[in-house]
Amino acid sequence: MTDHVQPSPPGSDGIASASGDGGSVYFPRPCTARRPPDTGGEPAPVLAEAAVQSVLDGLPGSVTLLLPVRGADGTVADFRIAAASPEAVDIGARRGKELIGLSVAATYPTVVGSALWEGYLRALRTGLRYEGEPFEYEEVLAGIPRLSRFAVLASASHGGLIVSWVRLDNGEREQRRLAVMQRLGGMGWADWDLVRNTATWSEHAYSVFGRDRSAGPMALDELPAHVVGEDRVELSAVVEQLLGTGRSVDHTFRLTTPRGEVRHVRIVAESERDAHGHPVAIHGFFQDLTAAKRAQAQLLESQQAALAHRSQLTAERDVAERLQHALLPLAQQSLSLAGLTVDVAYHPLQEGLNVGGDWYSAIELPDGSALLVIGDVAGHGLDAVATMAQLRFTAKGMAITGMPLPAILTRLNTLLLHTAERSFSTATMIMAHYEPATSKLTWVQAGHPPPLLLRRGSASYLSSPPGILLGAVPAPRYEAASTHLRPGDQLLLYTDGLIERPREDLDTSLARLARAAVRSAAEGGALDGILNALVDPVTRRDDVCALHVSLRSPAAPHPAVPASPVS
Template sequence: MRQGGDGLVSFPLPDLSGLPGLPDVPDDVGSLKALIDREIAALRADVRRRMETSPALASSPAHASSLGGRSLETFISGGPEPGEAPGGDDGDGRPCDMPGGDPWAGLYAGLSAIPVSAALLAPVQDETGEITDFVIRAGNHVRSAEWLEAPAGQVGKRFLEARPGAAASGLLAALIAVFTSGRALRGLTVDYTEERHGRLHRAPLLYYAAACDGQMLITWVPARSRTEILTLDAQHIASMGWGHWDLLSGAVDWSEGLHRIFRTDPQMPWSLTELCDAVLPGEVPVLAELITSVLAGEEPSWTRIRFRVFGEVRTLDLLGRPVAGTDGRPWGVHLVARDLTPQMRSRRRLAETRHETERLRQQAAAEQRVASVMREALLPKHTAELAELGLTVAAAYLPAEADAAVGGDWYKCRRLPDGRVLVAIGDAVGHGLDAVARMAQQRHALAGLAQTGASAGEMTTWLNELVCSDPSAMTATMITGHIDHDHVLRWACAGHPPPLLRRGNEVAPLPSEHLGPLLGLMPGYAYETAPVPLHRGDLLLLYTDGVVERRGEDITEGITSLSRHLSGNPGLSPGETVERVIADYRRTVHDDDACLLAIQVD
């Protein structure tokens, strides 16, 4: 041990080259806590051993001269040397530590060394002996707020004169209680308010006071300095906190931010071993590596560790730093924590959203593939068989959305074994695969009924009974008919817009006096069949309501517009006619899918 030129006493730096390294990093809480306890015990034992083997300060001649012949213990305590009368004597009858015979004079002189605002008060009593105020006998030059005068400038004043806000804030009553009860005041927070020069000022102050021998010493500090407030705000905004563990004394100091992260009582910060109890089992090796590195004097980088706090998993980034003494060994551990739990929650929610989005995308893609396959199977391709019967046919499916493959709309046009041509178009209510399934059911049912040789009205009646008998089914519209060898269309209608017939330059809907209700609406209803002779060059256009329905318009306006479109393009083939309708459909706003089936008699 040596004394430097600045008067500080320091230990010589030890040679650490021969010290054994820390043991292997433990992987369970019990082993980690045992390691921490061993390291702390070893540190304390080593420090005590070095203190015991170091030469005593009292034996140092330099110290003996600087202390005026008094031992270090008596110099610090202020007590007498062995054999010396208490208080000593400077030869004139006054105690050497009590100048002027005033027993408080030593305290007066020492107030300037107190780093916080301090004052010595004497009570002022009324005729009944009640304390009504205090007199400021001494004070130092520390100001607890910019607008508050230092206590040294208020010596001789009454306390209420120097601090007029003391009565309203309850401070005066608290000081009187200290003086009368003899119990010290420890950390009373006072919201001190005072009017100065026509302006109100306020400062939260923390007061301490103790009475002795008819006088009282009070000290006070700002309850929260501006730096502390900014630090607290920074910790809150950044979700950060810090903790300091004194390995020698066992004292632990946590910031408010760290208490907020671990939801602990501000008066009960955790020790290092208690901190280990909160770590998740799988994270123990990570925390162990951090702590052992700090205890070894290293400064590891940020380490991400998960803790369980009141049943909630919190993810923290920890940065450890050893606090080393003059002997080179860390006597304290400083940890800074950054709470990443909110960010991890956001990332988890984002990942879940992405996963759900991807699942929906895959589901939509699967539906598209299924619908595409069903479209190929359900929406027929036209062959030369129809041309042999003197008919030219073109058809199209018009999705309301560009990526839709098929919906509830359908058509059918095929040659039957008896030589007739089955013509049908329909619309099952709904969208998506459910509508596709109902469409497929109705279309396949019609294909089966067509093999019986029944009329269009009979097939529609039977199909209506099928839909009505299914409790899960929804309504649908349909037109079905046959074109025979003489090119006569015999058709039935179930709530569907009637086909348009273009003959030369004239276009008109087919007569629909026999039109029946929607499929699935009225069980037992008998649909009728009506004949329509077709001439050479006639073009018959069947369509679903999606072609003629426009947002904000009546469906009759859409049918009239489609009729004008056909009459304005005479002589176009079925394929060209369908292409023109498709172009107009894509230019306007539609909310529903649509089908077109154009049949021309050659």
């Protein structure tokens, strides 16, 4: 017969969730008052509670001492926990001495009137040991009900009860834990008795193979018949190793389930040998590695895709670098053309993109003269680069035909105004033509900062001829201005990124450039000195482009770098 008690603890004192395998015992304490007349022949208590507690302190398991609490009529109305072993635990997780002094009826009210309660009373009245049938009770912890089974013993001793109980479902819980571990790990254990020719599989071993349990476990030598053909030879060798030499194995193979699914399965097994070293039993487990193998394949696929993407980026970067050199041959170089030495510095703002909205050209024309161009498209990025390339190459093409400089600017303005899907509305530029025979420099400008001339240790800006920035109006007026260069003269063409500072007027910016140029010329630093003095790579906000032009003295040697016809 099975008793159901809710939610009180099994067995006696209401210690309902004992986790140990022992029992609970209660000892009576000495009583100095006279016993009521109707005691049913109970022996008088003679043991001191402290003495009983000292005994329980040395006992394993769940043991408690219960002393009866009698009503006015002398009948037992309750039991009090007078002593408890250290391993005694109740449903409220109170342990050992925390239980002492608790009322059974008040703490575990559902015990009162149950078969367990009647057994306590009977043992107390008759002195005969009470051994109830194993019973189930449901404890609710953290809102989760758990059903447990207990066996309870209660013996009368010196007017009280010594109660012990054993939890019968510990092994069952361990089995459940093992089942959960197997399920989460995708594993199932297997044993093969080679003497009796029998096999035992856990429930999850069948799950790994997708095998119906009614088919029973496979024999070891049956395994190769269920694997993918390419893996059959190796698995057969593994089975022969286990059955022959008994050496441990750890091997992965692919099998086909009855549903046609291919799974990756790992077998780990070792043998148990007799006195002669012959295998008599095999113990091991199967593990389903399909999910891990699938994840590994996906990772490999992702790595290969990343490598392919990296190769593509490398190729695109190579193309971008080639295009960059086609747009602007070098970010920094020194050219010799038409008796001039031209030093170039170009620093785009956008990191990782070596071209921007600023540009330059320095070429020798077919008649031996030189063309010097510097420009600036509003904005940054690839759209500015596209506009820059269109203006730069168009300007060079028209200049090579001998077209006058003001006419070139007029046509560039028209081109910019009528470019389809135009992202930028304006651009500035300076074009200069130098004739070595007369040392004459003719130049035009479209809204660009004026050239700086350094002569005999002083600096001055050339007066700008009329010319509005490109793309501003449909019919602009551009005029040319000219000057003669002298041996030793230096001319600086630049974009506004070299001089502009936040909240600073243009006159102040130009004055600072003039001072830096004079100081650099005196120190022999030329363009590098100017850049170092004016350009902060951390705080600058725009592209920087500059052409430093020097007219060599007749006795001065030519630079080692020849003129570039494609610059």
